[in-house]
Amino acid sequence: MAVPNQFSAPVAEYGGDEVSALVLDPGYSTVRAGFAGEDxxxxxxxxxxxxxxxxxKLYGENAVHNPLAKMEIKSPYTSDGIVEDWETATKIWEWSITSRLTGQSENKRNGYVGDKNGNGDGDVDMEAAEAVEEEEKPMGDAPLLMSEPGWAQGKLREKSLEVAMEEWGSPAFxxxxxxxxxxxSMGKSTALVIDIGASTTTVTPIVDGMALRKGIQKSPLAGNFVSNQLxxxxxxxxxxxxxxxxxxVQSKTPVDAGVPSAATYKKFETPPTDSFRHFEEERVLTEFKESVVQTWEGPGPLAQSEEHVKNFPGRPFEMPDGWNQVFGVERYKAVEGLFDAKAAIAxxxxxxxxxxxxxxxxxxxxxxxxxVDIRANLLANVVVVGGSSLLVGLNRRxxxxxxxxxxGPKVRLSASQNTVERKYASWIGGSILGSLGAFHQMWISKREYEEHGTSIVDKRCK
Structure with a gap:
């Protein structure tokens, strides 16, 4: 067996062979993918x-941020993170894996006999067609561990299994x-997980590694809500x-705070669509949240301390066109709605x-x-994750x-101080789970899928 090096994917035992388990963590904002056992x-x-x-349809970071004429920016998800367009969602998930991890077949000719450019005598070789069909299944060599929202129902879960087995050719799922x-990801099998993502905030009680579905709560007050408040x-x-x-922005010239921008703007023969501009504005708002926005930690609500907060030093921010300002109390207001509905701007x-x-x-x-018996234990193991949980002061609040x-009970809150670990907590947990030797008896194999159908997912994946 070859000695692993820094470029080798970690391997795990499956069916007697050494294989690399893939971990796929789809979310409303991004799709995370990688090999089990990696950080x-x-x-x-x-x-x-x-x-x-x-x-x-264009996928990927470079494609969606390219201001092409008449390009609309779309999402295959509903606002609460449930897949609405399965065909497109599947393509995005597949692209996230094949573009960075497994690679794609360079020559996909569907059995057509000819050269790389498709030139040939027009005959179809059925054996070649079958071989190419198998070759085109992007995850045919690796078991796949996939995440899902806690509130996903049976048909959505069955569809995920069907996609993995039928379209991707996964040997196990x-x-x-x-x-x-x-x-x-935080080393806990019992916890009360508060996940503040882009489209939803979810609270999930976990006991002995099992999610208590009756206790799962979700809300649209998350990262996108804060952006809209801004x-x-x-x-x-x-x-x-x-x-x-x-x-x-073509170019910009430095200006004083509060002074109108002196930038030169690009001219487009056909201006990008409104959906593209809104999508790009969200990038600026994300930068603003990361560098300026803070959570008022107390004591008391922000409204009672607003005059006091006005004496705090402000935080500067420069827009892409050079306009800049020092933001004072308003940098706290965007987050207040997460805790007090009356404080939300409407x-x-x-x-x-x-x-x-x-x-x-x-x-x-x-x-x-x-x-009632498990509530104190859950409060003693509160875990905060999600990209939007990185707002300054949020955990303390x-x-x-x-x-x-x-x-009454002791409340203990755990949140990783590592930005990456907080943003990608569910993927990291999947990486840990997928690399455990004891876990591999839990895989749904291709044979079991063929024997029991999609209904096995609810029995095996609790």
Missing amino acids: VPKSVVPSHYGLLSSGE YLARTGVLSAF RLIFQQSPTPVPLVPHYM DAESPAPRQDQCIVELVRASLNAVD ILNQLEAAFP
Whole structure:
């Protein structure tokens, strides 16, 4: 056996042979993929795709950020992270693996006899056709561990198994809930997982490695909600904040804070679509959230301390076109709606959220749905994950509010200080799970799928 090196994929025992298990973690914002046993996913690609006027679909980071004329930016998901367009979602997932991990067949001719350019005598070799069909199955050599939202129902789970077996040719498959995998990433088999992602915030109670489905709660108050709050803050500011995406700027000249931009803007024969501009504006808002936005940690709500906060040093931010400003108390306001629905900024198109959608209320509802005996243990093992959980001060605010809401039991909160580990917690948990020798008896094999059909997924993947 060859000695593994830094470029080798980690291997695990499956069916007596050494194979590399693939871990696929699809999300509303990005799709993460890599080999089990590795620390981080090797492939992270956007879940959105570009749709050209010709009907062609473009996938990948470079494609979706290219300002092509008449290209619409679409998502195969509903707003709560459930797959709506299975054909496109499957292609994006497949691309995330084949573009970075397994590679693609260079010459796919569907059995047509000819050279690399398709030239030949026109005869079809059936054996060659069958061989090419097998070759085109991108994951035919590796077991696949895939994550899913905790609230996914039977038909959606069965469809994932069908795609893996029928379209990708996976020899073995397992479907795991993201909450369970996130708990595993923190070394916990029992936890109350608060996952703050792009489109949803989810609270999942985990006991002995099993998600308690009756206790799973979700809310649309997550990263995209904070971005929308920022849009409203910018629009309602006494001096409106210009939100100009990177692709529009040709060059820029430094200007003083609050002074209009002196940038030169690109000219397009056919301007990019509104959906493309909105998608690119989200990139700027993400940069703003990462560098400026903070969570008010207390004591008390922000509204009671606003005058005091105005004395705090501001945080500067420069837009892609050079416009810049120092942001004071407004940098705290965007996050308040995650905890207090009354503090959320609203307008005709963005109605105020409900209080039961806020983080602490989700935790309360989750705990009320499970047995009283396990609530204290769950509160002692709160785990916070997700890209939007990286907002400065958010974990401290969650802990303070949980301690106030549940004064009896001891509340302990765990959150990785490593940005990558927090963003990709469910993938890392899948990487850990897929590399455990004891786990491999849990795979759904190709033979079992052929014998029992898609219904086996609910029996095997609890």
